[in-house]
Every structure is written in C-alpha cells, then in structure tokens.
Amino acid sequence: MAKSKNVRQIITLESTANTGFRYSTSKNKRNHPNRVEWKKYDPVARKHVVFKETK
Numbered sequence: 357m358a359k360s361k362n363v364r365q366i367i368t369l370e371s372t373a374n375t376g377f378r379y380s381t382s383k384n385k386r387n388h389p390n391r392v393e394w395k396k397y398d399p400v401a402r403k404h405v406v407f408k409e410t411k
Contacts, residue, residue: 363384363385363386365382365384366380366382367382367392367410368380368409368410368411369381369394369408370407370408371398371400371401371405371407372406372408373400373401373403373405375398375400375401376400377398377400377401391408392409393407393408
C-alpha cells in the first residue's frame, strides 16, 4: 500500500506588532498556497493584531 502525502503543513505566524510573539499552527497547502495573514490576539501587546506566516 502506498502512503498518502500529508496535505497539511506546519507554519509559524509572527506578530506584526514587533513583540516577537509567535503562534504555531497548520494549514492546507492546496487551499492556501500563498502565505497567510490572520488577525489573532497578541498577549504581549494585549490586543488583536495581524499575524503573518514566516518560514
């Protein structure tokens, strides 16, 4: 039996507020081939900011 390739990829999201805070999550490579930007809570800045995908 052939193994299927994993479609989901582990990514790191870094805060744009220059606090250095990062989230680790996964995304589907087929649905989102480009880098993602999500608005999430930054506990260092204590507010919601945009997090961008880093390599």
